[in-house]
Amino acid sequence: MPIELNNVVTSFHLRKSVIYAVRGVSFTVKDKEIIGIVGESGSGKSVLALSLLQLIPRPPAIISGEAVFDNVNLLSCDPSQIRSIRGKRISMIFQDPLSAFNPFMQLSDQIIEPLIYHDRVSKKEALEFAVDLLTQTGISDAHHKINTYPHQFSGGMLQRAMIAMALITKPAFLIADEPTTALDVTTQAQILDLLKMFQQKFLMSIIFxxxxxxxxxxxxxxINVMYAGTILECGVTNEVFRHTAHPYTKALIRCVPSLDNPADSLQMISGSLFDSSQPLTGCPFAARCDYSNEYCRSTPCTLEEVAPGHASACVRIKKGEISL
Ligand SMILES: Nc1ncnc2c1ncn2[C@@H]1O[C@H](COP(=O)(O)OP(=O)(O)OP(=O)(O)O)[C@@H](O)[C@H]1O
Ligand code: SF4
Ligand SMILES: [Mg+2]
Incomplete structure (x- = not known):
């Protein structure tokens, strides 16, 4: 099921400052499509995801724009409407599984809760399905383990339990916020395979x-490349990697560790993230970009197509002044 985001803005209005976490994000996730949102820590990825499901308290946040799902604007629909969608048609895998689970409740009760709330099935039926899902996620002896508490699970097992909880209602749309970040590479690969398998089984669209x-x-x-609350580049994955059209994306690609060139393997982007309490006047990456000039610092960034299905917000790329 598709979602269409149109100029989503989320800002936190604190006593002495305003934090501009998401500064006008627009993109569409098509039916059965997996859209990636990549970017450094603090770029607004989680705030954007939480905004879509009305999981950010208002106040202090003010959220505007549209996120249209099945003719409903998720950002402004009434509480009962979002409750009927959240956890049923759109599920979320939260960034930190340990803090997402209640430490005082058995996993069984937490995993089946969305199914009992939305589909009103019996507890026995819900538990059977939960055990089946947990087994599919690779947890052995699931019918015993489901009766334990979150602290008795390892990080990888909790991540699987969270996937089972998110998928128990067979949602049409999944938002997965860093579902593999805390895991070792082998477990990461298993979790990704698992998500792909469920995506094909339930024909889900995913924001990853x-x-x-x-x-x-x-x-x-x-892929959407996010920085300082804005999308700086977006396009079909291969196109973004092969014909990168933004210096920030290029810098991120350089930071991916390589086993072929261990000497180059620990790259970083110098400087720090754009201050989220400052309004944007020009390119947010200007202070860290090797190609910046006065024009970049004073010209607002807007995404424009540089090739079919591929857009960049870099004014110098768009004018053909630089190539990467
Ligand atoms: N409740 C809040 N109140 C005020 N500011 C907030 C709040 N939540 C997030 N922020 C700010 O919004 C900005 C974006 O945060 P967000 O958590 O979305 O980053 P992120 O891209 O998900 O980072 P990470 O990769 O570390 O998870 C940051 O500057 C953060 O400090
Ligand atoms: S607009 Fe200028 S500062 Fe921003 S990424 Fe492009 S070249 Fe760099
Ligand atoms: Mg986050």
Missing amino acids: ITHNLGIAATFCDR
Whole structure:
């Protein structure tokens, strides 16, 4: 099921400052498509995801724009409407599984809760399905383990339990916020395979958030590169990697560790993220970009197509002044 985002803005209005976490994000996730959102820590990925499901308290946040799902604007629909969608038609895998589960409740009760709330099935039926799902996620002896508490699960097992909880209602849309970040590479690969398997089984669309470009490259159909609350580049995954059209994306790609060139393997982007309490006047990446000039610092960034299905917000790329 598709979602269409149109100029989504989320800002936190604190006592002495305003934090501009998401500064006008627009993109569409098509039916059965996996869209990646990549970017450094603090770029607004989680705030954007939480905004879509009305999981950010208002106040202090003010959220505007549209996120249209099945003719409903998720950002402004009434509480009962979002409750009927959240956890049923759109599910979320949260960034930190340990804090997403209640430490005082058995996993069984937490995993089946969305199914009992939305589909009003009996507890026995819900538990059977939960055990089946947990087994499919690779947890052995699931009918015993489901009766334990979150602290008795390892990080990888909790991530699987969270996937089972998110998928128990067979949602049409999944938002996965860094679902593999805390895991070792082998478990990461297993979780990604698992998500792909369920995506094909339930014909889901997915927003997949990660700061790891390597993972996005293998998992996503299209990629949005996010920085300072804005999208700086977006396009079909291969196109973004082969014909990169923004210096920030290029810098992120350079940071992906390479086993072929261990000497180059620990690259970084110098400087720090754009201050989220400052309004944007020009390119947010200007202070860290090797190609910046006065024009970049004063010209607002807007995404424009540089090739079919591929857009960049870099004014110098768009004018053909630089190539990467
Ligand atoms: N509740 C809040 N109140 C005020 N500011 C917030 C709040 N939540 C997030 N922010 C700010 O919004 C910005 C974006 O945060 P967000 O959590 O979306 O980053 P992220 O891209 O998900 O980073 P990470 O990769 O570390 O998860 C940051 O500057 C953060 O400090
Ligand atoms: S607009 Fe200028 S500062 Fe921003 S990425 Fe492009 S060249 Fe760099
Ligand atoms: Mg986050």
